Amino acid sequence: MSQVVSESVASLSDDDVQAVDRLGQAHGRLLAELAKVIVGQKDTIDQLLVCLFARRHALLMGVPGLAKTLLVSKLAETMSLDFSRIQFTPDLMPMDITGTDILQDSGNGRRTFEFAHGPIFANIILADEINRAPPKTQAAMLEAMQEKRITVVGKGFDLPPPFMVLATQNPVEQEGTYPLPEAQLDRFMSLIELDYPSEAEEIAIARTTTGGSLPQLEHLMTAEDIIAHQDLVRRIPVPDHIYTDAARLVRKTRPSGGTAPEWLLPLVSWGAGPRAVQDLILGAKSRAALQGSYMVRSEDMQFVAQPVLTHRIITTFAAQAEGLAARDIVGRLIDEEF
Structure with a gap:
């Protein structure tokens, strides 16, 4: 793992490495400020x-x-x-x-x-x-x-x-x-x-x-x-296996094509499209940068998978009859994949 991290850092310029460090520090300050x-x-x-x-x-x-x-x-x-x-x-x-x-x-x-x-x-x-x-x-x-x-x-x-x-x-x-x-x-x-x-x-x-007026935030x-950080996010390295994991996870949501697990077939009528794969990768890149990481990790993908996929899955009447929502189905897929 240390070798992979070293290679990822090497693929970033010195300015980008420093920018990732600054964004990671800014993330902590943002959370603290909003907590007021x-x-x-x-x-x-x-x-x-x-x-x-x-x-x-x-x-x-x-x-x-x-x-x-x-x-x-x-x-x-x-x-x-x-x-x-x-x-x-x-x-x-x-x-x-x-x-x-x-x-x-x-x-x-x-x-x-x-x-x-x-x-x-x-x-x-x-x-x-x-x-x-x-x-x-x-x-x-x-x-x-x-x-x-x-x-x-x-x-x-x-x-x-x-x-x-x-x-x-x-x-x-x-x-x-x-x-x-x-x-x-x-x-x-x-x-x-x-x-x-x-x-x-x-x-x-x-x-x-219920007290005085809310404080003014810094x-x-x-x-x-923000625009500079958005550009930085696009340059965060992604290991090949993360691309594979993203595509495989999205393809498992589709009941047609033979890529979905057997248990999902009666529960989903329509799965996520290619834009979901793009959003998984971009979301994982963004989360990695906010965490001060120089590369995308599996935990970054896990963090964004649920919100990225839930609204892109259409459940069947059978799923609704069983009390299963799209969120439940996506959660099971994530557990199986990771």
Whole structure:
């Protein structure tokens, strides 16, 4: 193992090695800073950071009151990023997100159209309850998420880097919602599920939020720092066996093709696509860099596998009848693979 690590360090430049060290140290400071206002949720914060530095988007799933909005806004605050929250409702139109041309008086007796930027023009976007908006509005997010740009009335506008969409869904109330289609779910790198806090954490939350105003957090990074770290993540070495493990794990989720285990066949109707393999590798690279590691390890792959694969698997009625969710199936696959 020491020889593999030495070879990985040798494949990085001296500047990259120092950059990995700085990112590993910054990761610890970020967790400590966010702990001033966020109680617990360390794994959730780590998963969000993995997505951010991998230049990917995340889907947050949790019941109301778990501080999803506070977490995202404070994450943006510590990184000196512009934050925008969009509340998705059934009457939300695409132009409410992207912006539109507005007729303005030019001052010389003539009127001209000027583009009024919508809330999508920020670094971190919280798309709150994205499944409440109609499909036409949901589709308006696709170009922004994939291309980092939008088109309005035939004109293209680049979005400010870094750009990340964090969408939330309420798993309890589904009446009057428009479930995201599989093609759009696949645009999200990870499904990050938030659970209820422990009793001790719930007491700490009550102490923190019912007193004075929340503390202002220190700005630990700039947008330029984040972009540099995102570039660094792409250069983290990946051993050949990690590529093999990623492809093998994803192929096991597909009931067709003879690559899935026998027990999975009656439980899954559709498995993960090739983008899942890409996200596994990118997520593992990002996690390795955040941990200050000079190469991707199996534990990095294990850390990102559950959130990367869960929302990409469609279960059958037989699985639902047995009370098995996609998360349970992915967990068993991970246990068998690693």
